[in-house]
Structure formats: structure tokens, C-alpha cells
Amino acid sequence: MKSKNILIIxxxxxxxxxxxxxxxxxxxxxxxxxxxxxxxxxxxxxxNLILISLQLTDLEPLLFLQKVRALVNSSCLVVAISSxxxxxxxxxxxxxxxxxxxxxxxxxxxxxxxxxxxxxxxAEAEESTLEKTDLVPILNLDVYQQLLRLSSKAVIHQxxxxxxxxxxxxxRLLERRQAIETTEEITRAVHTLKGNSGTLGAEKVYLASxxxxxxxxxxxxxxxxxxxxxxxxxxxxxxxxxxxxxxxNNV
Amino acid sequence: xxxxxxxxxxxxxxxxxxxxxxxxxxxNYSMKAARNGKQVLEMLAVEDFDLILxxxxxxxxxxxxxxxxxxxxxxxxxxxxxxxxxxGNAANHTPEDFRKFGFDDFIQKPLNYDLVxxxxxxxxx
Numbered sequence: 001m002k003s004k005n006i007l008i009i010x011x012x013x014x015x016x017x018x019x020x021x022x023x024x025x026x027x028x029x030x031x032x033x034x035x036x037x038x039x040x041x042x043x044x045x046x047x048n049l050i051l052i053s054l055q056l057t058d059l060e061p062l063l064f065l066q067k068v069r070a071l072v073n074s075s076c077l078v079v080a081i082s083s084x085x086x087x088x089x090x091x092x093x094x095x096x097x098x099x100x101x102x103x104x105x106x107x108x109x110x111x112x113x114x115x116x117x118x119x120x121x122x123a124e125a126e127e128s129t130l131e132k133t134d135l136v137p138i139l140n141l142d143v144y145q146q147l148l149r150l151s152s153k154a155v156i157h158q159x160x161x162x163x164x165x166x167x168x169x170x171x172r173l174l175e176r177r178q179a180i181e182t183t184e185e186i187t188r189a190v191h192t193l194k195g196n197s198g199t200l201g202a203e204k205v206y207l208a209s210x211x212x213x214x215x216x217x218x219x220x221x222x223x224x225x226x227x228x229x230x231x232x233x234x235x236x237x238x239x240x241x242x243x244x245x246x247x248x249n250n251v
Numbered sequence: 252x253x254x255x256x257x258x259x260x261x262x263x264x265x266x267x268x269x270x271x272x273x274x275x276x277x278x279n280y281s282m283k284a285a286r287n288g289k290q291v292l293e294m295l296a297v298e299d300f301d302l303i304l305x306x307x308x309x310x311x312x313x314x315x316x317x318x319x320x321x322x323x324x325x326x327x328x329x330x331x332x333x334x335x336x337x338x339g340n341a342a343n344h345t346p347e348d349f350r351k352f353g354f355d356d357f358i359q360k361p362l363n364y365d366l367v368x369x370x371x372x373x374x375x376x
Binding site: 155162194199 | 363
């Protein structure tokens with residue numbers, strides 16, 4: 001496994017040093033004694049995993065988690081460090097959205113194994129998402145053949161050309177505006193793109209726009225901004241496909 | 252020309268309008284398009300149609316509001332016109348919701364035109 005970036009938040013210096021020592025053997029890390037300092041750091045840095053002591057007093061753990069989720073994407077793991085091994089407490093924090101809970105006293109070997117296991121699962125999930133996206137065709141041929149059966153080739157090609165222009169307009173909109181400030185406007189445009197792309201069988205654009213719209217409506221601004229990158233990539237891939245004049249004629 | 256079945260499509264996407272027009276023409280239907288709910292009402296006031304395909308999400312007046320307004324019209328030939336909802340977010344409503352709003356049926360986006368034609372034929376039969 002490649003070295004990952006870990007954020008440690010612990011106000012007790014001795015324990016913070018222990019975490020730094022254990023994590024630092026394998027991964028890079030930043031450490032803080034207060035949640036507020038860590039949140040400032042998160043505005044610019046996106047770690048793979050955050051270790052946070054539940055005994056910190058400058059911010060409620062659940063409030064901290066909420067702020068973290070607004071700043072970094074949901075694939076960032078947040079692991080609570082508890083001073084007790086109370087299973088009810090562990091279940092409660094996991095239910096509230098923490099990815100796991102590690103109890104003190106820290107046993108170095110178990111601690112490292114736990115961190116490695118969580119990071120391995122995270123990497124596996126990310127890879128599996130990428131693989132699934134790669135399997136999706138640029139154009140769903142069944143849909144395209146159905147359209148050709150129900151309409152004329154000239155009309156279908158004109159509609160695809162109009163759709164390419166619509167894609168271009170959306171890309172221009174994305175370049176002009178800051179996504180986070182205009183989530184609603186972009187979500188509306190993406191909604192139209194979703195309906196059109198799905199109807200035309202532009203499968204990758206459809207799936208990317210579907211995800212974007214869903215995140216936009218949930219106002220998950222960080223994930224939404226990230227999903228726009230996938231949408232842009234899917235649009236560019238589709239445009240490239242259409243630019244090759246033979247693509248549609250060959251179908 | 253005059254004996255063709257006339258369909259009004261309320262839809263703000265020109266891509267869907269052009270595609271639907273072409274598919275319906277292939278089946279010998281005549282089609283006109285309105286870009287929002289208000290335009291649907293305006294066109295329905297001056298012309299008779301046999302069926303409306305109504306997108307739910309449209310600017311100015313959405314498809315649900317427009318359908319409610321149509322059902323309130325006093326002219327029985329206008330207020331009883333069959334209306335099929337087209338929805339991009341089917342999860343937002345149940346089939347029962349669509350019936351309560353005044354729709355005769357609903358189709359989900361992405362549009363499958365075999366299903367569109369089958370639904371149109373079913374409603375008109």
C-alpha cells in the first residue's frame with residue numbers, strides 16, 4: 001500500500017506523540033491539539049484518514065464530524081479515539097457517521113493493523129468505483145439502434161449534434177462560475193443534461209450527471225464539486241467520440 | 252392532415268422536443284411543442300389536442316401545476332384531455348400521486364420511445 005496522508009487530533013501531548021510515532025512509520029501525517037486548528041488545515045489539505053480524540057474540549061465530536069464532511073469528501077475516513085472500551089459508545093459514534101472507533105489504551109500492533117485495514121478497504125472501494133465507470137459504454141448501442149428504428153438517421157444525427165452543443169454550453173457554464181456558489185443553477189442544467197443524455201444513450205454522461213444532480217440536491221457541496229470533474233471528463237470523452245465522424249455512421 | 256391525432260408536448264428541452272416530434276411523425280401523429288406550463292395553457296385555449304405529454308420540471312409553470320389548471324377548465328373537451336406525465340425524478344412521486352395530480356399515466360426519463368409510443372397508444376385507445 002502506498003503511503004497515505006493522516007491527520008491526528010489529540011490534545012494530550014504524550015498520546016499525540018505516540019500516534020505520530022506509530023502512524024509516521026508508514027504514512028505522512030499532520031497533527032494538531034485542537035479541532036479548530038485541524039479544521040483550518042482541512043480547508044486546504046484533504047487527508048485519507050483523520051484520527052480524533054473524543055476527549056477534545058474545543059468542539060463537540062459530532063459537530064467536528066459534520067464540519068469535516070462539509071470540507072472533505074465522504075471517502076475520507078474519520079476514526080474516533082475513545083478513552084473507554086464501552087461497546088455502546090462505539091456503536092453510538094459509528095451510528096453517527098464515524099468510520100470506526102479505537103479504544104485506549106492503545107496497543108501498537110493492533111492500532112497499526114486497524115489503520116492499515118481501514119485504508120485498504122478505502123482503496124478497494126475507490127478502485128471498484130473506477131472499474132465500474134470504465135465498464136460503462138460511451139454510447140448505449142441498444143438505445144441508438146432503437147432511435148434509428150423510430151426516426152430518420154438525419155434527425156438523430158442532428159439531435160446528437162444539438163446535444164454536443166448543450167454539453168459545450170454546460171462546460172462553459174462550469175468554467176464561468178464557481179461551482180460551490182452556483183450549485184442550484186448548475187444542478188438545474190445538469191438535470192436537463194441527465195434527461196437528454198439518458199434518452200440518447202450517452203451512458204457515461206448520463207451516469208455522471210445523475211450523480212451530480214443527486215449530490216447537488218443534497219447540497220453536498222464538496223462531493224458535488226468533485227462529481228463535476230467526472231462529468232466534465234465524461235462530456236469530453238463523448239465529444240471526442242462524436243468528433244470522430246465515423247463513430248455514429250459505423251454503428 | 253386534419254385527421255391526424257394531435258399531440259401537445261410540454262417540454263423545455265429542445266433535444267427531447269425534436270426527437271419526440273420525429274418519432275411521433277414516424278407513427279403518423281402530429282405534434283406541437285410548448286416550452287412551459289403557461290404556454291401549454293395558452294396553446295390549449297386556442298387549439299384542440301387529443302393528448303398531452305407533459306414534462307414535470309419546466310420553468311415558469313411546472314407540469315403538475317399546469318395539469319391541475321387544465322383539470323379546472325370549464326370546457327369539458329379541454330379539461331378531460333388525456334395527460335401523460337414525463338418525469339426525470341420518478342422517486343419523488345408515487346403512481347397514486349400522479350393520479351391525484353390529474354395525470355392519466357406517467358413515463359420516466361430517460362425516455363424509452365418504444366414505451367412512449369406504447370403508452371400513447373394505450374391512452375388513446
